[in-house]
Amino acid sequence: MSIILNKVNYVYSAGTAYEIQALKNVNLKIEDGEFIGVIGHTGSGKSTLIQHLNGLMRATSGGIYYNGEDIYDKDYDMRGLRSKVGLVFQYPEHQLFETTIFDDVCFGPLNQGLSKKEAGVRAFEALNCVGLSEELYYQSPFDLSGGQKRRVAIAGVLAMKPEMIILDEPTAGLDPKGRDEILDQIAKMHKERGITVVLVSHSMEDVAKYVGRIIVMNQGEVMFDDTPNGVFRHYRELEAVGLAAPAVTYLLHELSERGLPVGTEATTVETAKKEILKMLASLEKR
Amino acid sequence: MIRDITIGQYYPANSPVHRLDPRVKLLGTLIYIISLFVFKGFAAFVLAAIFLVAAIKISRVPFSYMVKGLKAIVVLMVITGLFNLFLTQGTPWVSFWVFTVTYEGAENAALMLIRLAFLIIGTSLMTLTTTPNQLTDGLEKSLHPLSKIGVPVHEIAMMMSIALRFIPILIEETDKIMKAQMARGADFESGNIFRKAKAMIPLLVPLFVSAFRRANDLAMAMEARCYNGGTGRTKMKPLCYKRQDYIAYAVLFLYLAAMIALRFVWTYLSALFGW
Amino acid sequence: MGIIKARKLVHEYIRRDEEGNVESIQTALDRVDLDVKAGEFIAILGHNGSGKSTLAKHINAILEPGEGSLWVDGYDVSDDANIWNVRQSAGMVFQNPDNQIIASVVEEDVGFGPENIGVPTDEIWQRVEDSLRAVGMLKYRTHSPNKLSGGQKQRVAIAGVMAMQPKCIVLDEPTAMLDPNGRKEVLKAVHKLNKEKGVTILLITHYMEEVVDADKVYVMDKGRVVMQGTPREIFSKVDELKSYRLDVPQITLLAHELRREGLAIPEGVLTRAELMEAIERICQSY
Incomplete structure (x- = not known):
C-alpha cells in the first residue's frame, strides 16, 4: 500500500495576474507505515501538498495514485479516500461544533455511513487513543483547555480509522508540555497501530526527534527528501531558504570545524550527547 | 458569482474622481439615482448616459469593471424586464399564446432596464473609486447632524x-x-x-x-x-473640502439644472406637437 | 518606584450557575508580587492556564484586581479615574494578529490609538510615521493588513501601540501563532524598541528561546510566581522548569545532560558559543 504523486503541479488563480504555481513537478512515494515530516516556511507549498493527498485539492496536472488506483479517475470514490487519508488541519479545535465531545468525535464515522453504535465504539477508541480521560466525554468541547480541544479534534479524524493521518502543525500554540504530550501520543499511535503519519511542522527539533524521513518543500518544489541526518547535513542550503537545522547539529558542525574529532550526524539531544561522549572517550584513549 | 459583485470593491487608481471628497460622491450618487427615476424622456436618458460615461472616463476605471457589476444582477434585470413587458396594460403590440405585449409594456421594460443598468453602474463607480474607510468617514460626517437626535452615527x-x-x-x-x-x-x-x-x-x-x-x-x-x-x-x-470638491458640486448642480430644464422643454414640446 | 509594582495581587474567575449561585472559583492570580524598573526587558514564562495572560490584562486595566494592589507608572489601577492613564502608559499587544487590527489600511490602524486620545491631526501623522519606521513597516503603510504575513501584522500591532507613546508594552504571547521567521521578526522589533527607545517590555511567552536575552524572567504556575531571576539562573534549574510544564532550549538541555554524565560544564548554558567553549576546554584538558 502506498501513495504515489507523479509530476503533480498546482496553479492558483490560473490565467490571472495573481497566478501562483504552488506545486511544481512534485514526485513522491509514501510507503505504508512511514513516519514522515514535512518542513518548509510559510508559502512553500506544504499546505497545498497535503491537501492533494486526500483529494481536497485537485492537481492542475499530474497524477496521484492511492494503492495503485488513480484518484482522478471519474469512478474513483473520493469520499472513501478522505476517510482513508485523514487530514487534521491547523488549529483543528476550530472545527468542533457538537454539544458533547463524544458526539463530535462520532461525526466522521456517521458520515462514513456507520450505525450509531459502531460510530460510538469508534469514538470511544479514538478518544482513548488520544489520552482524554473518560469523565470528560459527555462535556461540551467548548469547556476544554486548548490542548484538550486539540486532542478531541484529532480523535475526530482518528475515529474514521484512516490508514494514513496527516497533521498540519498539531502543536501550534501549545505550551512545551502540551506539545510533547501530543507528539508522544502520535508517535505511540504510529508504533502501536502501524498507521502512516505525515507531520507538518515548523519545529526542526520536533521533526528530528520523531520522524524517519523528512520532505523539505521550497517554492513549490521538493528540495530534499531523506532521513533527518541526511537532510540536516545540508544545513547551509536550508539556511539559504529561511530554514535551519536543530541547534545541536550546528554545535557538532562547529566543533568539527574547530578540528575536534566529533561525528556530525546527530539531530537530537540524545544522539548529540552520544557523539560528544564518544569523541571524549576516543580522546581519553589517546 | 459572489466575486462578480463590484459594489463594495475598490479599484485603486489616482484619478480626479478618486481624489474627490467621499461626501461629494455620496451626494452625487444620490442625485444621480433620483434623477434616473424622476425624469422621463429620451433626452433625459441621453444626458444621464453622457454624464455617466464622462464620469467613468475621468475615473480611469476600466469599463469592463462596470459591466462585470451588471452580470451579478442580470437575473434581477431579466425578471424586472419580463414583468414590465407582460403585465403592463395598454395598446396591444404583439401577442402569442396567453401573453400580450403592449406598446406601453415594451416602453416600460426598456426604461426599467436602462434605469437599473445606470443605477448599478453609477453606484459601482462610487464604490470602485472610494475606499470603504473613506465611505464610512463620509457617511459619518454627512449623517453627523442625526447624532443630535440620538442616532449613534459614530x-x-x-x-x-x-x-x-x-x-x-x-x-x-x-x-x-x-x-x-x-x-x-x-x-x-x-x-x-x-x-x-x-x-x-x-x-x-x-x-x-x-x-x-x-x-x-x-x-x-x-x-x-x-x-x-x-x-x-x-x-x-x-x-475637508478642496477646490475640486466645489467644482464637482457645481457640475452636479448643473446636471440637475439641465435635467429640470429638459423636463420643461420636453413637456412643452410634447404639448406642442401632441406626442 | 518602578514602572510596574504589584503587591499580593489576587484575581479569581467566578463561575455562576443560572440562579446566580457560585458554581466554581478559579484562582487565576494568587498573591503575585512584581517589580519592574523603567527600561527593563522582562519575560514571563508559564504554561497555558498558568495565569500569565490574566496578569497581563491587569497591567492594561482590562481586568481589575480582586485583592491586592497594582501600580502602573504611579497610577493605581483599581481607581477607575486612572483607567485611561494606565492604558496610555502601558500598551498591549495580543496573541492573534488578525483580531487586533481595526482598520483596513496599515497607517490608519496605527493612527487609531492616537485618534482615541485626541492627538491633533498633524501629530498623528508624525507619530504614525515614526512608529511604522521603528518596527520596519513604513513601506507597507498604505497596504491592507490582510495581505501581510503574521509577523508583519504583529509588527503593525506593535506600531499601533507605539503611536500612543507608552512607557511600557505588554506583549501577551505575540508569537504563539507565528512561524519561526515571523517570531524572529517580532522579537527583533521588540528588542530594538527596548534598546533604542528605552521602552519597558513585558514579554509573555512559552517559547524558551525567546527569553534568553531578557533582563529578568518570572515563571508562573497556578497563578503564582514560582521562580524569578536572570535567564541563566532560571535555565540552570532544568528539572524544576519541567515540573511546571516548561522546558529549556535544546542547547541548555544538551549541556545539562552532559553535566549529568559528569562533564565539567556549568549549569545554565544559554548559547551555542558557551557550550562550544566549555567542550573545547574539556578536550584541551586531555
Whole structure:
C-alpha cells in the first residue's frame, strides 16, 4: 500500500495576474507505515501538498495514485479516500461544533455511513487513543483547555480509522508540555497501530526527534527528501531558504570545524550527547 | 458569482474622481439615482448616459469593471424586464399564446432596464473609486447632524468599517472550516434542501463561535488602545473640502439644472406637437 | 518606584450557575508580587492556564484586581479615574494578529490609538510615521493588513501601540501563532524598541528561546510566581522548569545532560558559543 504523486503541479488563480504555481513537478512515494515530516516556511507549498493527498485539492496536472488506483479517475470514490487519508488541519479545535465531545468525535464515522453504535465504539477508541480521560466525554468541547480541544479534534479524524493521518502543525500554540504530550501520543499511535503519519511542522527539533524521513518543500518544489541526518547535513542550503537545522547539529558542525574529532550526524539531544561522549572517550584513549 | 459583485470593491487608481471628497460622491450618487427615476424622456436618458460615461472616463476605471457589476444582477434585470413587458396594460403590440405585449409594456421594460443598468453602474463607480474607510468617514460626517437626535452615527460608522475589515477574514475562515469538515466526510452538496440545511450546522456553529471570539478579542484590543466611543476623538484623515470638491458640486448642480430644464422643454414640446 | 509594582495581587474567575449561585472559583492570580524598573526587558514564562495572560490584562486595566494592589507608572489601577492613564502608559499587544487590527489600511490602524486620545491631526501623522519606521513597516503603510504575513501584522500591532507613546508594552504571547521567521521578526522589533527607545517590555511567552536575552524572567504556575531571576539562573534549574510544564532550549538541555554524565560544564548554558567553549576546554584538558 502506498501513495504515489507523479509530476503533480498546482496553479492558483490560473490565467490571472495573481497566478501562483504552488506545486511544481512534485514526485513522491509514501510507503505504508512511514513516519514522515514535512518542513518548509510559510508559502512553500506544504499546505497545498497535503491537501492533494486526500483529494481536497485537485492537481492542475499530474497524477496521484492511492494503492495503485488513480484518484482522478471519474469512478474513483473520493469520499472513501478522505476517510482513508485523514487530514487534521491547523488549529483543528476550530472545527468542533457538537454539544458533547463524544458526539463530535462520532461525526466522521456517521458520515462514513456507520450505525450509531459502531460510530460510538469508534469514538470511544479514538478518544482513548488520544489520552482524554473518560469523565470528560459527555462535556461540551467548548469547556476544554486548548490542548484538550486539540486532542478531541484529532480523535475526530482518528475515529474514521484512516490508514494514513496527516497533521498540519498539531502543536501550534501549545505550551512545551502540551506539545510533547501530543507528539508522544502520535508517535505511540504510529508504533502501536502501524498507521502512516505525515507531520507538518515548523519545529526542526520536533521533526528530528520523531520522524524517519523528512520532505523539505521550497517554492513549490521538493528540495530534499531523506532521513533527518541526511537532510540536516545540508544545513547551509536550508539556511539559504529561511530554514535551519536543530541547534545541536550546528554545535557538532562547529566543533568539527574547530578540528575536534566529533561525528556530525546527530539531530537530537540524545544522539548529540552520544557523539560528544564518544569523541571524549576516543580522546581519553589517546 | 459572489466575486462578480463590484459594489463594495475598490479599484485603486489616482484619478480626479478618486481624489474627490467621499461626501461629494455620496451626494452625487444620490442625485444621480433620483434623477434616473424622476425624469422621463429620451433626452433625459441621453444626458444621464453622457454624464455617466464622462464620469467613468475621468475615473480611469476600466469599463469592463462596470459591466462585470451588471452580470451579478442580470437575473434581477431579466425578471424586472419580463414583468414590465407582460403585465403592463395598454395598446396591444404583439401577442402569442396567453401573453400580450403592449406598446406601453415594451416602453416600460426598456426604461426599467436602462434605469437599473445606470443605477448599478453609477453606484459601482462610487464604490470602485472610494475606499470603504473613506465611505464610512463620509457617511459619518454627512449623517453627523442625526447624532443630535440620538442616532449613534459614530458607532454605526465604526461597525461598518470593522465589518468591511473582517469580511475577507471570515470568508477565508468559512473555506477552512468547510475543508476541515469535508476531511471528516461531511457532504455539503448532495441531498434535498432540508438535508443541505442540516449539513450546514457543522459549518455554521464553528463559524459563529469564531466570529464571537474575534469580536471579543477585538473589543478588548480597542479598549486597550483607549477607544471610548466618538467623544474626544480626533481624526488622522479629517474630511475637508478642496477646490475640486466645489467644482464637482457645481457640475452636479448643473446636471440637475439641465435635467429640470429638459423636463420643461420636453413637456412643452410634447404639448406642442401632441406626442 | 518602578514602572510596574504589584503587591499580593489576587484575581479569581467566578463561575455562576443560572440562579446566580457560585458554581466554581478559579484562582487565576494568587498573591503575585512584581517589580519592574523603567527600561527593563522582562519575560514571563508559564504554561497555558498558568495565569500569565490574566496578569497581563491587569497591567492594561482590562481586568481589575480582586485583592491586592497594582501600580502602573504611579497610577493605581483599581481607581477607575486612572483607567485611561494606565492604558496610555502601558500598551498591549495580543496573541492573534488578525483580531487586533481595526482598520483596513496599515497607517490608519496605527493612527487609531492616537485618534482615541485626541492627538491633533498633524501629530498623528508624525507619530504614525515614526512608529511604522521603528518596527520596519513604513513601506507597507498604505497596504491592507490582510495581505501581510503574521509577523508583519504583529509588527503593525506593535506600531499601533507605539503611536500612543507608552512607557511600557505588554506583549501577551505575540508569537504563539507565528512561524519561526515571523517570531524572529517580532522579537527583533521588540528588542530594538527596548534598546533604542528605552521602552519597558513585558514579554509573555512559552517559547524558551525567546527569553534568553531578557533582563529578568518570572515563571508562573497556578497563578503564582514560582521562580524569578536572570535567564541563566532560571535555565540552570532544568528539572524544576519541567515540573511546571516548561522546558529549556535544546542547547541548555544538551549541556545539562552532559553535566549529568559528569562533564565539567556549568549549569545554565544559554548559547551555542558557551557550550562550544566549555567542550573545547574539556578536550584541551586531555
